[in-house]
Amino acid sequence: MPKKRLNVLIIEDHPIIIEGYKNALLSDESSNEYDYFFRQxxxxxxxxxTLKLKSAANTNLVLLDIKLPPSQKNHHVTSGEDLAIHIRRNFPDTKIIILTMLSEQERIINISKSIEPDGFIIKSDLTSKVLKTAFHKVFNDPPFYSESVLKIHKMNNNASVLIDQIDRSILYHLSKGVKTKNLVDYIPLSLSAIEKRKLNLKKVLELKEKNDKSLISKALEKGFI
Incomplete structure (x- = not known):
């Protein structure tokens, strides 16, 4: 019986981790069933x-880190979370497994709500066995959440999305030294709307000091930048 082609896109900035993902999938028992084609x-x-290529429409699975070097060309794509939102919007049938070092509760909940990934693994939980289990789960009975993700969700079952894509873009550009009055060049909102979002961010992050320096520091601490 001919093997089924499986197109996998790995988005990760550490080459040794990419090779680890490939080796784990190729050593799985399903390697007899699938003919893997990797892009990275x-x-x-x-x-x-890569996602602009015509062949991107045939991508079956994306393994995606959150902390990535941001786009230098697209002001709205500053992290793997933005990429995942882009993939969800343009390739709804593609399975997404998030793999991240982030473990802050607020950040994990926000990622879960904004992306609804088919798989979500905190890297401290990651083993070859866990990745193989996630692979089978996302194609047969999604979602798959690793132990630490499940624990965070159990403690924050009623949590809502606190910080969205635009909020994260505001935080990112502020951290790069862009002044609030110039954020309109990067964010598709009026200055008054941006200022309202900044005030809300300071409230959500429970800042005692209301200056931008404290906002950026807390956002970095929580993993939003």
Whole structure:
């Protein structure tokens, strides 16, 4: 019986981790069933370029890190989360497994809500066995959440999305030294709307000091930048 082609895109900025993912999938018992075709990208721009290819529509699975070098060409893509949102919007049938070092509760909940990934693994939980289990689960009975993700969800079952894609873009550009009055060049909102979002971010992050420096520091601490 001929093998089924499986197109996998790995978006990760550490080459040794990419090889680890490939080896885990190729050593799985399903390697007798699938003929794997791998593509890889190490930053947001490379990923966007790959996703523009005609063949991207045939991508079956994306393994995606969250902390990636941001796009230098697209102001709205500053992380793997933005890439995942882009993939969800343009390739709804593609399975997404998030693999991240992030473990802050607020960040994990936000990623879960904004992306609804088919698989979600905190890298401290990651083994070859866990990745293989996730692979089978996302194609047969999604979602698959690793132990730490499940624990965070259990503690925050009623949590809502606190910080969305636009909020994260505001935080990112502020962290790069863009002044609030100039954020309109990067964010598709009026200055008054941006200022309202900044005030809400300071409230959500429970800042005692209301200046931008404290906002950026707390956002970095929580993994939103």
């Amino acid at each position: 990208a190490s930053n947001c721009d490379d990923a966007l370029k």
